[in-house]
Amino acid sequence: MKKILKLQLLFIIIILATTLFACTGTITKxxxxxxxxxxxxxxxxxEANELINNGTKLxxxxxxxxxxxxxxxxxxxxxxxxxxxxxIKDIYIEANRxxxxxxxxxxxxxxxxxxxxxxxxxxxxSSKLEIIKITDKVEQDSEYYxxxxxxxxxxxxxxxLPIKWDYLKADTTVPGTFEYYGLNEEYGRKVQVTLTVSExxxxxxxxxxxxxxxxxxxxxxxxDLVEFYRGENALKEALKDNEKIDYTENGTPYVPDxxxxxxxxxxxxxxxxxxxxxxxxxxxDFTDLGYNTPAPINSSITETASFNDFKNYIDLRNPMDIRDxxxxxxxxxxxxxxxFWIELKNNKAYSIYRQYTP
Numbered sequence: 417m418k419k420i421l422k423l424q425l426l427f428i429i430i431i432l433a434t435t436l437f438a439c440t441g442t443i444t445k446x447x448x449x450x451x452x453x454x455x456x457x458x459x460x461x462x463e464a465n466e467l468i469n470n471g472t473k474l475x476x477x478x479x480x481x482x483x484x485x486x487x488x489x490x491x492x493x494x495x496x497x498x499x500x501x502x503x504i505k506d507i508y509i510e511a512n513r514x515x516x517x518x519x520x521x522x523x524x525x526x527x528x529x530x531x532x533x534x535x536x537x538x539x540x541x542s543s544k545l546e547i548i549k550i551t552d553k554v555e556q557d558s559e560y561y562x563x564x565x566x567x568x569x570x571x572x573x574x575x576x577l578p579i580k581w582d583y584l585k586a587d588t589t590v591p592g593t594f595e596y597y598g599l600n601e602e603y604g605r606k607v608q609v610t611l612t613v614s615e616x617x618x619x620x621x622x623x624x625x626x627x628x629x630x631x632x633x634x635x636x637x638x639x640d641l642v643e644f645y646r647g648e649n650a651l652k653e654a655l656k657d658n659e660k661i662d663y664t665e666n667g668t669p670y671v672p673d674x675x676x677x678x679x680x681x682x683x684x685x686x687x688x689x690x691x692x693x694x695x696x697x698x699x700x701d702f703t704d705l706g707y708n709t710p711a712p713i714n715s716s717i718t719e720t721a722s723f724n725d726f727k728n729y730i731d732l733r734n735p736m737d738i739r740d741x742x743x744x745x746x747x748x749x750x751x752x753x754x755x756f757w758i759e760l761k762n763n764k765a766y767s768i769y770r771q772y773t774p
Contacts, residue, residue, distance in 0.1 A: 464490040464500060468507070475511055480571065484516065491523065498530050505537070515571050517541050518604045542604030548577075553612040555762070560586040562598060566607050579607050591615035619760040622771060624751045626684060628730045635689045637730075637765065639758065642750060643678040644771065650676035673774050679750045688764045695726040696769035705729055716772035726768070730754060 471486030487504045494500060501524040508517035521538040525531055548568050554560040562581045567574060579598040586596060591613050598607040623641035630636070645653045651669060654661055654676045661669050696718035699711060705728055721729075733753045752773040759767035 464493050464497075467493075468504065471504075472507055475507065475513070480513070480516070487520070495527050496529065498524070501529060501534070509541075513571070514541055514545055515603065518545070522602075538604060542606070545604055545606070548605055548607045550607065550609045551612075552609060553614060554586070554588055556588055556591050556613055556616040558588055560588055560611065562586070562596065562609060566598075566600075568605065570603060570605075575603070577603060577605060577607075586611055586613075588613045614762075617762055619763070621685075621758045621760065622755065623681075623685070623758065624754045625730050625756055625768075626734060626751075626754070628689075628727050636686050637689060637758075637768075638684045638686050639756075640679070640750070641681045641685050642755070643680075644755075645676045645678070646674060650674065653678060675773065677750050677752075677755075677773075687758060687760065689768070690761070690764050690766045693723075693765050694767050694769075695721040695723060697721040697725065697729060698770045698772060701729050701770060704732060716774075718769050718772075 467486045467490035471483040471490070474480075474483035474486065490504070491497075491500060501520055505517045505520045508514070508520065518538055518541045521534050521541065524534045525538065548566055550563070550566070552560075561584065563579065565576045565578050567576050569575070577600040579600055581596065581598040583596065586594065586609075593610060593612045596609045596611065598609070599605070600607070621639070621641055622644045623639040625637050625639055627638040628635065643653070650671045651661065654671050655669070657678060659671075659676070661671055663669050698718055699709070699715055702709065702719065702721075702725070705725060734751070755771045755773055756768050757771055758765050
């Protein structure tokens, strides 16, 4: 019995000794691992600090690309270290390299480091960056689309930036000067367009076109402006000028052909012709140019003409039939075969069409 008790006691002692040895080994192993990890961290921190110090020296020597390379290496050692990004960002801000500081915060955001805070920091830096300013102008009621890209200089380099705008095009219905803003998020650059919408003034004149010519790529017409009246107004104005009028059988006065032309202008007026100006001639004008087409039912209706036909007609008619005109020495000559309505936009011709005068 005593022998059995001794054996049991010996067995318990062996188990306790084994357990104690195993626990001691685990503790020792944990201590060793903990010590190694701490050393690794210290090595990485020292290496990162050395890289940052080297980058900062290069930055002070204005070797910006080389400095950025060192900072990027430091970040690669520990991408999850928020303080590392903030430190490099502060170094750049102190060196007045705001674009680079913005770039560092964008790297932090891309690596999901303290995202909301980094976005606020990026917005704050962006607000301090110089705004890219563009001045432009457009006529009222014309379409104006904002530029898709803007060229600018960032850190001494010319860059084309794609711009995101709040609107696709500007509202040009009201004259005035307006400001619009866009953003390039990659570089945090705001773009400001100061757009002047000039008022469009429409006018309409009638006169005899005396000449058409081109100077420095722009085409002009010289016009002898007249006043043109129809119906009752024609009779009223003719009587005002003591012009000869006709009478019906019952004694009612009227003007021949139903219109009256007053030509009191002593000088020629010049208008520029817009590149998209439209032209219209009468059917018999085309006949004068040598076209052989069936006559219309109503000879007073105008037909679309090319610029060349219009110019050729003016060049053809002006030297013709001058001796056959009714010339009053006290009044300018009115050449009715070159009598045109001229529609103007900001004093430039955008539509020219013939006035029928039988």
